[in-house]
Amino acid sequence: MVRLLFILLFIPSIAFSHELKPSIANFKFLEKNTKLNFKLSIQLNLEAILANIDPSHNDTDDSKNKDYYNFLRNLDPKKLEIIFNKTLNDFKDNIFITQNKKNINLKIDKIEISDVGDLNISRETIIYINGENISKDNLKLGWAKEYGPIILRVKNLENEIVYTEFIKNSPHSKLFSIEKKKLNLFSEIKKYFIIGFQHIFPKGIDHILFVVGLFLFSPNFRPLLIQISVFTLAHTITIFLGVLNIITISETIVEPIIALSIFYIAIENIFSKKISTWRPLVIFFFGLLHGLGFAGVIKEIGLSQTNFVVSLISFNLGVEIGQLFIIVICYFGVAHWIKNRKWYRKFFTNPMSLIISIIGFIWFVERII
Secondary structure, three states: OHHHHHHHHHHHHHOOOOEOOOEEEEEEEEEEOOEEEEEEEEEEOHHHHHOOOOOOOOEHHHOOOHHHHHHHHOOOHHHHHHHHHHOHHHHHHOEEEEEOOEEOOOEEEEEEEOOOOOOOOOOOEEEEEEEOOOOOOOEEEEEOHHHOOEEEEEEOOOOOEEEEEEEOOOOEOOOEOOOOOOOOHHHHHHHHHHHHHHHHOOOOHHHHHHHHHHHHHOOOHHHHHHHHHHHHHHHHHHHHHHHOOOOOOOHHHHHHHHHHHHHHHHHHHHHOOOOOOOHHHHHHHHHHHHHHHHHHHHHHHOOOOOOHHHHHHHHHHHHHHHHHHHHHHHHHHHHHHHOOOOOHHHHHHHHHHHHHHHHHHHHHHHHHO
16 A cells, blocks of 8 residues: 555656756767867756756656746746846866866857747757867866766767767766777676666656556456557567667657546546447557667667667667566555555546546646647
8 A cells, every 4th residue: 555655756757847858968979180179968857957957856746846946947048048047157077078077178169059939848059069189089078966867978070979878976987088998798788678668767747647658458467468568569560660760759749648648547547347349449549659669769869870770779778677666566566455446446547547537638738738
């Protein structure tokens, strides 16, 4: 019952979330007059940095500074840039490139701030930075921990990705260079498996709710196996197709439908007692959309160029194990102990499904407005 109380208390707090995503740093080596220079572009949530949103929060509404964040989020790009320029020196102090433990002089070239757009979605800001006269190795990116996690992608002169790193709870990256760092196969598998698993648990709240919704329909093996197998097959297909850019659909379409899938599955749990012939087909369709969401994540992070297929399979495997982990928690945390009680459906499945349906509907409305 502890798990049940956790879900009941935790889920409502995320219903009105403005998700915080990692920043992305693209470091590109350049050659000019036999000298080695670089360009660094950082894609970030500028409002969250200016409002001092603690990176431990999953969304801005959890922060005590949410009102200032919302004020900044409503500003047009020019006004927001004026506020940022007043704190520019602080920003420069919190980001640096070092080589052989010496700071490289950085010059901010320009700042691109997106239009206000949908206030329920974080706004993208890109800061372009230049640096000169570096050698090809022993480089580090410094990034203030209070700015939250950041994904580092390093490209060589041929525009190939030679290094990627997810920097979290650390003031700087590991050493990188212009040369492609060779990871052994096990390291590649481990790296992308962990990324896939963490995208489900604890980060993928919407995917967690969908899987919980499937579980609530019936904790018995056969209907659960049918639903999870169909969902897994569907999102595996679109993870591969999405990463290979064979299918691309805007997240403004994908995200609302993912929210709608949560609402639909939960409502059907309440009104259907047996698995229908068309429920697996509906789950398959929604699984295709969830897969495109997964593909968007892995494209942001970047896949290994040398072990592309292995890293993609490892990510997908991490996602699957993450789903199974959620099911195991649901089963042994609650269902195993009460599933045979006469009141199981009336006082557990239906109330929990109702809560999930409300959250799914709220997310759907937020994502289309």
